[in-house]
Amino acid sequence: YPAGDPMWGYFTAVAGQDGEIDAEELQRCLSQAGIHGSYTPFSLETCRIMIAMLDRDFTGKMGFNEFKELWGALNAWKQNFCAVDHDRSGTVEPHEMNQAILSMGYRLNPPTLNAIVKRYSKNGRIFFDDYVACCVKLRALTDAFRRRDSMQQGMVNFIYDDFLQCTMAI
Amino acid sequence: YPAGDPMWGYFTAVAGQDGEIDAEELQRCLSQAGIHGSYTPFSLETCRIMIAMLDRDFTGKMGFNEFKELWGALNAWKQNFCAVDHDRSGTVEPHEMNQAILSMGYRLNPPTLNAIVKRYSKNGRIFFDDYVACCVKLRALTDAFRRRDSMQQGMVNFIYDDFLQCTMAI
Numbered sequence: 577y578p579a580g581d582p583m584w585g586y587f588t589a590v591a592g593q594d595g596e597i598d599a600e601e602l603q604r605c606l607s608q609a610g611i612h613g614s615y616t617p618f619s620l621e622t623c624r625i626m627i628a629m630l631d632r633d634f635t636g637k638m639g640f641n642e643f644k645e646l647w648g649a650l651n652a653w654k655q656n657f658c659a660v661d662h663d664r665s666g667t668v669e670p671h672e673m674n675q676a677i678l679s680m681g682y683r684l685n686p687p688t689l690n691a692i693v694k695r696y697s698k699n700g701r702i703f704f705d706d707y708v709a710c711c712v713k714l715r716a717l718t719d720a721f722r723r724r725d726s727m728q729q730g731m732v733n734f735i736y737d738d739f740l741q742c743t744m745a746i
Numbered sequence: 747y748p749a750g751d752p753m754w755g756y757f758t759a760v761a762g763q764d765g766e767i768d769a770e771e772l773q774r775c776l777s778q779a780g781i782h783g784s785y786t787p788f789s790l791e792t793c794r795i796m797i798a799m800l801d802r803d804f805t806g807k808m809g810f811n812e813f814k815e816l817w818g819a820l821n822a823w824k825q826n827f828c829a830v831d832h833d834r835s836g837t838v839e840p841h842e843m844n845q846a847i848l849s850m851g852y853r854l855n856p857p858t859l860n861a862i863v864k865r866y867s868k869n870g871r872i873f874f875d876d877y878v879a880c881c882v883k884l885r886a887l888t889d890a891f892r893r894r895d896s897m898q899q900g901m902v903n904f905i906y907d908d909f910l911q912c913t914m915a916i
């Protein structure tokens with residue numbers, strides 16, 4: 577493994593004996609790293625969703641490359657969130673959430689945006705932890721959809737088991 | 747509204763002025779009702795998923811009929827969980843979870859079962875709160891799938907926005 581990579585030592589310290597990171601370890605590690613900054617730390621539920629996003633072999637754990645991929649995605653989402661949350665209240669409002677989703681390159685129609693924003697709001701505001709959970713799901717579901725939409729027609733055929741495998745874990 | 751229904755007074759007391767129950771109110775109400783028994787109370791996340799399961803109009807809230815439907819489902823799931831959790835440890839183990847899912851009438855292949863069990867386990871055990879979250883999702887996703895599988899072929903065509911509307915909220 578890349579001995580020159582500064583994150584490798586960090587990863588091995590967190591992962592422990594089995595060389596992989598589970599949801600509890602991820603939560604501890606993200607808290608210690610302070611990636612949430614002045615926002616509330618990530619819930620265990622969000623950490624599980626993060627792992628599920630990258631866990632193609634359904635072990636419930638995360639190796640080094642997946643960890644680095646997640647780290648990059650988290651930093652991008654945080655930057656995006658900060659750009660929208662001007663007053664650093666730790667929340668974004670519904671219309672700002674719409675903007676944020678569009679700026680990530682997703683093309684969604686208004687009812688879909690509305691359903692998403694409602695789901696991740698508390699009293700009409702979206703907190704950082706829920707924002708990240710939303711971004712993770714949106715990315716994982718879009719990835720799963722695109723992998724099956726080989727003709728890029730915006731339409732996919734799912735059999736029942738495949739549909740559940742794509743959706744139950746996240 | 748059914749004045750003779752003993753749950754109506756209870757519902758209105760919880761719902762307050764707007765006559766609907768949101769996730770925070772649901773969490774409080776289920777805790778007070780003690781439906782979790784000797785198990786840990788429901789997390790806010792699980793309460794949000796419960797509402798999303800029944801919330802066809804995407805308001806993020808629940809009316810009286812939906813509340814009664816949820817109440818019935820919760821009692822059935824609790825009974826099912828107790829039947830599997832013989833020693834009342836508050837957890838079921840993976841092979842018992844497989845059994846529980848099959849006994850609810852779902853026909854899933856082994857990789858799907860495996861993915862589901864991994865996702866809802868902590869250290870190889872499934873707690874009541876996660877069990878219910880799993881049941882809610884499985885039911886909501888299966889309902890969404892079946893509504894679109896009008897020929898009952900076990901296969902559905904999803905366009906991207908519809909796929910996200912079915913899956914992002916739960």
Ligand SMILES: [Ca+2]
Pocket residue numbers: 631632633634635636637638639
């Ligand atoms: Ca893995």
Ligand SMILES: [Ca+2]
Pocket residue numbers: 661662663664665666667668669
């Ligand atoms: Ca703000």
Ligand SMILES: [Ca+2]
Pocket residue numbers: 830831832833834835836837838839
């Ligand atoms: Ca047990």
